[in-house]
Amino acid sequence: MADHPSPDAEKIDALLAVMARLRNCEDGCPWDLEQNFKTIAPYTIEEAYEVADAIERGDMTALKDELGDLLFQTVFHAQMAREQDLFSFGDIAEAITQKMIRRHPHVFGDAKMRNADEQTTAWEAQKAEERAAKGEDSLLADVPAALPGLTRAVKLQKRAARVGFDWKDSRDVLSKISEETQELADAVNAGDKENIKEEFGDLLFVLANLSRHLDIEQEAALRGANEKFLRRFRHIEASLKKAGRTLEQASLDEMEVFWNEAKEIDKAR
16 A cells, blocks of 8 residues: 655645745745845744744743744745755755764664763864864854844853853852953943953853853743743833823832832732
8 A cells, every 4th residue: 555645745845835935936935035045034933933932931832833834934034045056945854864873872772871960072073073073163153143242152151061161150250240240341441342342242142151151041041031020011001090190290209119019019929
């Protein structure tokens, strides 16, 4: 009896067909036809963040939709690559399949079972071999420049830490934060704009390092702070509206009172 395509394979084929139609020069979508790898890249990044947001909110319905949007980005890039005879969606799937098999010899080969730490060490060794095969001789060569700044900082620091270039514990990092804060204050007092920018960057870099030492996911921590600010500022807006006033009419002292109210509400939760 002949093998039949799986339902998932049929659905993927349908998605690929939709993408091909959108890029059809004769009757496709004008907007889709105008796009290229560079113009689509920001949307790809945006969709990845929306996936993370759905996970953070625990919204599984939204997660399904957002993962679909992210998959569509892969399909979009694959279609553009196919048009230029570079690679296809199938090539992408095959490449990642082979990479995962190669990096998990304890699952797909004869290597002994590893614990999580051993797997991390082996994973890094495998990636080092792959970098060498590409002619990249730096330990930090394949940390993507397009990552958000804090995320890239932590990845760079993790790589360096694996060869012993690291502080011993978080107290050393806290001391460095005090040092960088003073250097930033000195730059501000001197009014040197370029130096201020450099010292501010140094301080953010060390803060990212502290998040690593404290085992805190830095982007999640910042998202939490953003949400807290939104929640408290909206309390200010709602309180002023209830009093028949607007933000523009309120003084900073008035807004501070409502801000402190919001803080107390947060504490009571």
